[in-house]
Amino acid sequence: MSAWGVNREDIAWRVVDDEAVIINSETSDYFSLNLTGTWLWTLMEQPRTREDLAAALTSRYGQPLGAVQADVTAFLDDLTSARLLVPSDQPSPLATATAVAATSPPRDAYEPPQLVRFGNLETLILSGE
Amino acid sequence: MRHASARQVAQELQLLRSGAMDVRFHGNSMLPFVRDGDRLIVEPVVWREIARGDLVTYRFEDKFPTRRVARKGRNSILLWCDNWPDRRFRARRHDVLGRVVTRERDGARLHASDDEWRAATERSATIFRRWRVRRTLVRLHIIARSLGWLRRPARQRV
Numbered sequence: 474m475s476a477w478g479v480n481r482e483d484i485a486w487r488v489v490d491d492e493a494v495i496i497n498s499e500t501s502d503y504f505s506l507n508l509t510g511t512w513l514w515t516l517m518e519q520p521r522t523r524e525d526l527a528a529a530l531t532s533r534y535g536q537p538l539g540a541v542q543a544d545v546t547a548f549l550d551d552l553t554s555a556r557l558l559v560p561s562d563q564p565s566p567l568a569t570a571t572a573v574a575a576t577s578p579p580r581d582a583y584e585p586p587q588l589v590r591f592g593n594l595e596t597l598i599l600s601g602e
Numbered sequence: 603m604r605h606a607s608a609r610q611v612a613q614e615l616q617l618l619r620s621g622a623m624d625v626r627f628h629g630n631s632m633l634p635f636v637r638d639g640d641r642l643i644v645e646p647v648v649w650r651e652i653a654r655g656d657l658v659t660y661r662f663e664d665k666f667p668t669r670r671v672a673r674k675g676r677n678s679i680l681l682w683c684d685n686w687p688d689r690r691f692r693a694r695r696h697d698v699l700g701r702v703v704t705r706e707r708d709g710a711r712l713h714a715s716d717d718e719w720r721a722a723t724e725r726s727a728t729i730f731r732r733w734r735v736r737r738t739l740v741r742l743h744i745i746a747r748s749l750g751w752l753r754r755p756a757r758q759r760v
Contacts, residue, residue: 483622485615492603494611498622503612505603591608594623597616599642599659599668601629601683 476564477549478520480557486514491581497556501594504555509534510548510586512579520561523549534583544585551588610664617659617666617699620644627668631683632657635722636705642668643704649695652679655723657702660693667691668702672730684726687733 479486486495493511496503506514512533513526521529526549527542534541552558616623620643627640636642636657644659652658652674658681659668669681669691679698681691703714712719746752 485619487611487615489603489607489611494603494608494615496612496615496619498616498619501623503608503615505608589603591605591612594612594616596624596626597613597620597666598626598628599617599644600662600665601627601631601636601638601668 476520476522476525476561477517477553477558478561479514479517480559482559484557488515495557496594500556502555503591503594504557505589505591507584507587507589508581509584510588513545513548513586517558519565520563522564525564530583530586533579536583548586548588555588555590557588613666614661614699617644618646621704631685632668632670633685635684635726636668637707641706642702643706644668644700645703647698647701649698652698652701655727658693659699659702661697661699662693666699667693670726682730684729687729 480497483499484495484497486493488494488511491508491511493506493514494503495506495514509530513530516526516529523542523545527538527545530536530541530545531538549558617625625642625644627636627642628638630638642659647656647658652671654671654674656671657668658671658679659666660681667681669683671679672682672690673680677695679693679695681693683689683691701714705712705719743752
């Protein structure tokens with residue numbers, strides 16, 4: 474079963490007001506995630522399988538597994554095509570993901586996890602004036 | 603998240619990935635040590651490790667000023683520019699984003715641990731000390747005159 478984890482070599486991220494902002498230093502692209510996406514992203518600090526993530530979402534939001542799996546698949550496709558994730562051979566156990574879901578009840582209603590691409594970062598100017 | 607907010611956060615992340623991304627200095631305020639167009643590498647720094655003479659970058663509105671630390675307080679630092687010794691700036695602790703550790707100019711890199719960097723820091727500190735002494739003398743002169751301790755030179759009659 475294949476797993477994906479955060480591409481730590483090329484990206485940096487910060488969570489602000491429960492939403493993640495991510496940059497890819499290789500491509501200079503920058504992105505944000507919605508609340509559900511940010512929650513999944515924090516889970517992927519350890520490599521997870523698609524099934525892990527879908528199970529965790531179902532556990533957290535009480536959504537049908539079938540619907541959530543399609544959302545997770547689309548989300549992972551977006552993240553991998555933006556080179557924000559890398560494949561891993563060592564997924565974290567499912568029990569960990571569901572335990573995380575159980576200990577952090579959602580403050581938000583379920584919405585499909587979403588990656589928003591804002592654009593490309595240009596040369597950053599450090600102002601001397 | 604609004605685009606402007608995301609961009610601001612992304613730029614701060616970019617700053618801290620300046621080893622891999624293009625980050626450049628603009629302006630003449632830090633001459634001669636930092637020139638317009640120099641590439642700078644900034645690393646995160648913890649507050650207790652910031653010292654006088656360090657070059658730090660901080661958040662100010664949507665800009666990232668980079669200046670030299672003149673004095674460090676409990677929750678803010680006083681900064682100045684090598685080329686503008688009579689101007690002062692203040693940055694709050696939570697706005698300090700990082701410390702400049704490398705300058706790249708014409709393909710040559712200079713690191714904060716290099717002798718040339720340390721010599722430049724020392725020269726800058728000397729200029730700052732002289733400026734403070736001069737400013738103190740001017741203030742004392744003004745006070746002394748206002749108290750009548752100094753007489754104005756008598757006008758010579760021709």
